[in-house]
Amino acid sequence: MQEYKVAIIGGGIVGACLFSDLTRKGVSCVLLEAASDVSNGSTKANSGIVHAGYDPEPNTLKARFNIRGNQLYPAMCARLKVDILQCGTLVVTDEENRNGLNELYERGLENGVQGLRIIEREELHTMEPNLAEHISCGLFAPTGAVISPYLTCIALCEEGVINGGEVKLNFMVDKIEKNEEKYQIFAGKDSVLAEYVVNCAGVGANTINALVGAPEVPMKYVKGEYLLLDKSQNGFVNRPIFPLPTKMGKGILALPTLHGNIMLGPTAIPCEPHDTATTEAGIATIKEKVELSVKTPNYKKVIKLFAGVRVISGDDFVIEKMEDSHFFYTAGICSPGLTAAPAISEYLVEKLQEDGLEFEPHEFVQRKPYVCTEKMNKKELKELIKNNPTYGKIVCRCEKISEGEILEALASPLKPTDVDAIKRRVRPTMGRCQGGFCLPKVLKIIATYHGITLDDVQLNGENSQILIKE
Ligand SMILES: Cc1cc2nc3c(=O)[nH]c(=O)nc-3n(C[C@H](O)[C@H](O)[C@H](O)COP(=O)(O)OP(=O)(O)OC[C@H]3O[C@@H](n4cnc5c(N)ncnc54)[C@H](O)[C@@H]3O)c2cc1C
Structure with missing residues (x-):
């Protein structure tokens, strides 16, 4: 059974920030996510605004972490090599x-x-x-800004993986047992061991708390x-x-x-x-x-058209540690949770350290951004296509995404398998036609890459296949 120092449950922006922060400090860490990709909860469907911080009531966790998160974002995006629009x-x-x-x-x-x-x-x-x-x-x-919430979350998880962490997708935590000093965390028959557990499960926070006997947090949606x-x-x-x-x-x-x-x-x-x-x-x-x-x-x-669900718990975020345990939980991380996430993570890292978690010296490995042919000048593009002709084959006409960009996303650190997971990384099917023209080609590229049949390719997670038969 695989064993880690810290297990984080939930691959939304809060779990992803913590995963990246801990792995960069050399902590052996696993991120457990129920869905087939990270960023599949509130983090994928929101306004993507890094709020300045005038809205939360003073002296709340929301105000404190909003302000600090806003300060942390520009450097974090630069480190991750993801865009941030500092438009105010x-x-x-x-x-x-x-x-x-x-x-x-x-x-x-x-x-x-x-x-x-x-x-x-x-x-x-x-x-x-x-x-x-x-x-x-x-x-x-x-100081207000706009980001891509899902790409930022994905980039944080990729950074965690290339710095020694592990992401387990399709891992729906359904049981936690405490054996002496360690937690055994189950998803069906699969399980991992960890000394510390951090619950960042968003909508699922109370379900996870119940598995260890932590308090139920009042929540509305x-x-x-x-x-x-x-x-x-x-x-x-x-x-x-x-x-x-x-x-x-x-x-x-x-x-x-x-x-x-x-x-x-x-x-x-x-x-x-x-x-x-x-x-x-x-x-x-x-x-x-x-x-x-x-x-x-x-x-x-x-x-x-799309929708996201806010998880609200009273007037403030809930970030607690269960008494006499190494179990931490976050709940009610509604707006400005996207903005606050890097600061919530900073706070959790501090609390974990106070609780005895030790850091190991670690040589930081920087994440490489996805190639974006649309942003290249003619000379750069010509050179790229000369070295790899797949970057010259346009698949998505609306967003001008080439086969090479899709193949690169398929080979990226989290090894995405679904159409939507590829869309969130490099944007095919994101444009005016919403996949009307390019979807068959995208399906074929995914099927060929993974060696599966076309009717096995899913849109977004289990039981969401697009074709009933070939
Ligand atoms: C409509 C809307 C607009 C918003 N606009 C903004 C904004 O502009 N700026 C801003 O700062 N904030 C905004 N927010 C708030 C922000 O989106 C959230 O605060 C943030 O995404 C919460 O992140 P999270 O990681 O806590 O939760 P989530 O993103 O929901 O992640 C939780 C993860 O846990 C996983 N999970 C659940 N149960 C289990 C289990 N049993 N086992 C394993 N994994 C599990 C889920 O699959 C999910 O991926 C908005 C929210 C909404 C809904």
């Missing part, structure tokens, strides 16, 4: 609600957000020409639906545009993605833990509410 964020409103904006500004100052300023109508409409006419003032936070517009709408907004936040959340926003799409959403609808269905009512709400901040978007350019 804007909260906008009309004259009637100016007091609310001022309060948000004051809260931001109290939380320690740098560079915040209130912007008046003329400057605001120059920065963002598609704001709704009635918008007269805004709060600009230059709130769905956020989105509309994604194609790249022809690039520039509709230049940074995330929020309305004034309310107790119900940050409201419906319009924002650019890292790849030049525009995203509208999310809604906030109480739901069951795994309910990511999109609804007509949700779409109607997005359309109605987004136009309180911006001019009417071109809805003909919508290419995708």
